[in-house]
Amino acid sequence: MMKDVAVVGLGPAGRALASRCAAHGSSVLAVDPRPDAVWTPTYGIWADELGDLPSSVVRARAANPELRSVGVHPLDRGYLVLDNAALQAALPLDDVEVRTGRLDDAQVAALRGEARVVVDARGARPDGLRADDPAPMQTAYGIVVRTEDALPALQGAESLLMDWRTDWSADERPTATPTFLYAVPVGDDRMLLEETCLAAAPGMPVAELRGRLRRRLLARGVDARTVDDPLDREVVRIPMRGRGAPPPPGVLAVGTAGRGGHLITGYSVAHSLRRADTLAQDLAHGHAPDDADQLDATERLRQVGLRALLRLSTRGTLELFEGFGRLPAALRRGLLSRDAGTTELARAMWGMFAAMPVAAQAELVRATTGLPRARS
Known part of the structure; x- marks a missing residue:
């Protein structure tokens, strides 16, 4: 029987849409290579963007993160790090037909024979990231450490959304592409300390980010053993323009497969979660837009x-x-x-x-x- 909606990719954008489509009464097919896998990236949103999601999806809270550049600026806005497993549980797929598989563009387009609307949610690089990708990229390298061990890096702040000061360099007036320190709690008395290049084309190499983070943290008095032997590590690569190409013919793209990412910050999760419900309502009423996110x-x-x-x-x-x-x-x-x-x-x-x-x-x-x- 023909489904109302087929969603390919079960990251935050795809899972949220599949779940909300089912909740609004649409019959849904979802396809993903690892549909039961727990997402691994660290996802953060502002507290006022949580919407109707349960508090159980919150892994850690920062009451008042700061921005530091020339001066110090409290942002007066709560910031949340999400619990990925709990978020996935809050987006149930009980009424969704889930199929395991990795589809290429032609196979995604072929799903039009099984569903009235086909949605590509495979992300910005469905064929995988390439080291020689020339597109603008946000890249980051981070370590997870005990909160007590992170305190010298924070220099009195509770958390840091962006610390643009240039102690990543030994030069007094560096001229290389700038990076910032992102420092937020991730639960269990742990902090993520991450050196981030907001945007560069091509993306800044992870090895450069690792070296900058180490230099910055040691300059602030973080113990070298903490930096070199952290509890965990994270690498981030976000194509800032999303896929940067049209979806397969006759297919709707959501999240970073389309224009769902923020071109300046790289954030996409809060918008994807919010857009999922309005798009699901439109699809349930037979209104499929030409683009999930317009080039307006x-x-x-x-x-x-x-x-x-x-x-x-x-x-x-x-x-x-x-x-x-x-x-x-x-x-x-x-x-x-x-x-x-x-x-x-x-x-x-x-x-x-x-x-x-x-x-x-x-x-x-x-x-x-x-x-x-x-x-x-």
Whole structure:
């Protein structure tokens, strides 16, 4: 019998959509290479983005993370690290026909013979990541350590969403692509300390990130044995433009298989969870959109932001995020949310620009318009 919806890929975007489609009465087929596997990445969302998910999906909470750049900026917004197993349990597939398999584009398109709507949720690189991928990439290398051992890295903060200070380098005024420290609790009295390159094309090598993290942490007084023999490690690679190619013919793409990722931050989970329910309702009523996430004016503004990030110097990046830290909380949300409107995002971008020194503003204009990158 023909299904209403077929979902290929059971990461956060695919599982949420399959679960919500079934909850809204659609018959659903889901296909994934390892449908019962627990997700391994560390997923974080803002506390006000949790929606109607149960509190059991929260693995750890940061009450007031900080941003540090030129100055120190409490973000006045709670941040959550998710418990992946609990999140998957909160997105049940009891009424979904689950099939084990890894499908290529042609096989995904062929599912149109089994379902009225076929959704690709296989992620940005369904054939696997390549070392020579030239696309803009967010990369990170992190270690999990005891909270007590992480305290020197935090330097008085409860947690750090972004610490852009340049002690990753031995140079007083480094000019290489900048990176930041992400430091958040992950439960069981443990902290994740992660060196992150927000965006570079091609992506910054993990070996470089590992070296920067070690240099930064030792400079702050973290014991070398803690750094070299952590409780766990994490490597992150996020293609910032998602797949960057159309889905197979006649197929709808969600999450990072489409345009569900945030072009400036790389975040995608909160939007994927929220979009799943509205899309599932549309599909249940027979309304299948041409795109799950439109290339609208707001998304084009984010494209401008990504272009600037790829071209700014180290100093320019610090001044940009110093401007972000000085924004009112509502405007910070406008920049960070994948669901912000055009006016909200534009006001946040203008507020950041207006807070920057004149020289940094000039560099940002050059970076945004695509002129050659100026090194500080």
